[in-house]
Amino acid sequence: MRYEPRRGPRSWAAAAALVAALAVLSPPPLAADDGIGDPVRGQSLFVAKGCVGCHAVRGHGGRVGPDLGRTPAKGSFFEIAARMWNHSGMMGEKMQEFRTPRPVFEDDDLSHLTAFLYFLNYFDEPGDPRIGKVLFTEKHCVQCHQLGDEGGSEGPGLDELPRGTSPLRIAQDLWNHGPAMITSMRRRGLTVPVFNGDEIIDLFSYLRSQGRRRSNREFQSAGDPERGKLLFESNGCQRCHQVFGSEPGIGPDLGRSELRGSVTQLAGRMWNHLPAMSEDMKALDIEFPVFAEDDLAEIFAYLFFSRYDGEQGDAERGRVQFEAKGCAACHGLYGEGRGVGMGPAIRETTAGESKEHIVQRMWNHAPEMGKRMVHKQLDWPRFTADELADLLAFLAGGWSQEPGGELGR
Numbered sequence: 001m002r003y004e005p006r007r008g009p010r011s012w013a014a015a016a017a018l019v020a021a022l023a024v025l026s027p028p029p030l031a032a033d034d035g036i037g038d039p040v041r042g043q044s045l046f047v048a049k050g051c052v053g054c055h056a057v058r059g060h061g062g063r064v065g066p067d068l069g070r071t072p073a074k075g076s077f078f079e080i081a082a083r084m085w086n087h088s089g090m091m092g093e094k095m096q097e098f099r100t101p102r103p104v105f106e107d108d109d110l111s112h113l114t115a116f117l118y119f120l121n122y123f124d125e126p127g128d129p130r131i132g133k134v135l136f137t138e139k140h141c142v143q144c145h146q147l148g149d150e151g152g153s154e155g156p157g158l159d160e161l162p163r164g165t166s167p168l169r170i171a172q173d174l175w176n177h178g179p180a181m182i183t184s185m186r187r188r189g190l191t192v193p194v195f196n197g198d199e200i201i202d203l204f205s206y207l208r209s210q211g212r213r214r215s216n217r218e219f220q221s222a223g224d225p226e227r228g229k230l231l232f233e234s235n236g237c238q239r240c241h242q243v244f245g246s247e248p249g250i251g252p253d254l255g256r257s258e259l260r261g262s263v264t265q266l267a268g269r270m271w272n273h274l275p276a277m278s279e280d281m282k283a284l285d286i287e288f289p290v291f292a293e294d295d296l297a298e299i300f301a302y303l304f305f306s307r308y309d310g311e312q313g314d315a316e317r318g319r320v321q322f323e324a325k326g327c328a329a330c331h332g333l334y335g336e337g338r339g340v341g342m343g344p345a346i347r348e349t350t351a352g353e354s355k356e357h358i359v360q361r362m363w364n365h366a367p368e369m370g371k372r373m374v375h376k377q378l379d380w381p382r383f384t385a386d387e388l389a390d391l392l393a394f395l396a397g398g399w400s401q402e403p404g405g406e407l408g409r
Contacts, residue, residue: 036308037108037356042116049103049113054094058125064094069120075260076310078385078392080114081359086382088366104364111356118308124167124201124262131199132206139193139203144184147210154184161211167204171267172296178274179288192275200268223294223301231299235289240280243306250280254303256311263300310389318394325381325391330372335399342372350395358395 046052052061058069071083095102105113136142144155151157155177161170174181182192195203232238244255259266281288322328332338335347350358373380383391 036305037111037113037115039112039116039119042112042114045109045113046116049105049109050100051103051113053100054091054098057120064098065091068117069125075307076385077114077118077308077355078310078313078389080117081355082383082385082388085359085362085366085388086380088363089370089380092367092370102367105360108356110360110363111354114356115308119304121260122263122304124264125198127167127198127201127203127205129202129206129209132202132204132209135199135203136206139195140185140190141193141203143188143190144181147207155181158207158210161207163208163211165208165211167201167208167264168267168297168300170204170207171200171264171271172291174271175267175274175296176290178271179278182275182278194272195268198265200271201262201264204264223297223299225298225302225305228298228300228302231295232302236281236284236286237289237299239284239286240277243303244311250284251277255306259303259307263297263304266300266303267296310385313386313389313391313393315390315393315398318390318392319398321383321387321391322394322398325383325387326378327381327391330369335395343369346395347399351397351399353396355389355392355396358392 046057054062054064056062056067056069058067061067092102094100136147142151144152146153146157147159185192232243240249240251242249242253242255245253259269261269278288323333327343330338330343331346332343335345335350337343337345346361349361353361370380
């Protein structure tokens with residue numbers, strides 16, 4: 001059966017459902033000089049440019065391409081951009097097959113769109129309270145905490161937990177309670193719980209479903225990255241963890257390490273690390289951090305913003321990529337162009353441009369480039385996130401030399 005994209009009222013209904021489902025997303029506030037697009041405007045572009053016709057976001061939208069709310073490539077701008085570029089040819093073929101106009105981006109469109117896709121990872125998917133109920137027993141929570149007609153009394157009761165409490169607030173309370181809880185569990189011979197995958201989201205979903213009914217939904221700030229950086233430093237986090245640092249630390253570099261997942265999933269991983277981390281903090285005479293108000297949200301906002309730009313590229317390595325991927329064969333070794341039927345001059349158009357604007361030019365140029373490559377029987381160039389970062393660094397700042405000169409001389 002041939003797939004036909006939905007048009008007219010039905011497509012608008014799907015778009016409306018997507019917007020409604022994502023309307024609760026409120027990414028961290030963006031300053032004018034952050035260099036990151038506006039995720040809210042990116043969400044509108046995702047619908048207006050027709051992306052929603054092929055790509056769902058957590059089940060809302062088309063099913064031709066992968067669900068972008070559940071794909072793993074959200075580690076940085078460069079991962080998102082590389083994935084878009086590598087699949088550009090295939091996407092173009094699907095658009096032609098379904099007679100869907102290929103989107104053309106203008107001004108800061110691509111910057112807004114990638115910000116939207118990146119910050120999708122910031123928020124949780126709905127948890128399953130049925131699984132959470134099982135976890136409440138399996139993780140030994142029930143032995144210390146009373147909930148309903150069952151549970152122990154050594155820990156605080158959870159019946160009074162308002163149903164509107166945000167998951168991140170529960171995670172923050174769990175963290176603050178951690179040292180006493182671990183001591184108690186070890187004394188009783190219980191295994192300290194470890195959370196994998198969506199387990200912590202499911203557990204919190206169950207706790208919230210059993211909490212006090214008559215309570216307002218709590219507003220949870222998405223966090224201020226500037227304040228988060230100050231908290232990261234003042235709480236001693238940087239003594240063990242760097243964020244794209246130049247020197248090795250005691251703990252993993254939180255810019256370079258694997259941190260995929262929503263903020264609540266990250267809180268779960270942070271909890272998993274608590275026993276070992278608390279021992280290290282004692283050895284270093286660092287006071288255990290206790291968080292109040294929106295502290296944990298602020299720190300996570302700082303980590304998310306820091307990781308958006310990823311590891312910055314190297315222009316010299318980018319020059320190698322420019323030749324190795326065949327860019328120089330069409331655009332000239334120094335970006336001077338190769339004339340009609342080849343590639344246009346790009347030296348003047350990419351020098352000093354932001355990475356987002358260069359990728360936008362590449363995307364808009366892709367259809368014409370694809371035709372010429374097919375004619376010349378050339379393979380479509382594919383990039384890893386690191387390779388693309390290097391290439392963009394070269395295109396933005398590697399043209400300082402005169403033709404015939406050496407790079408950076």
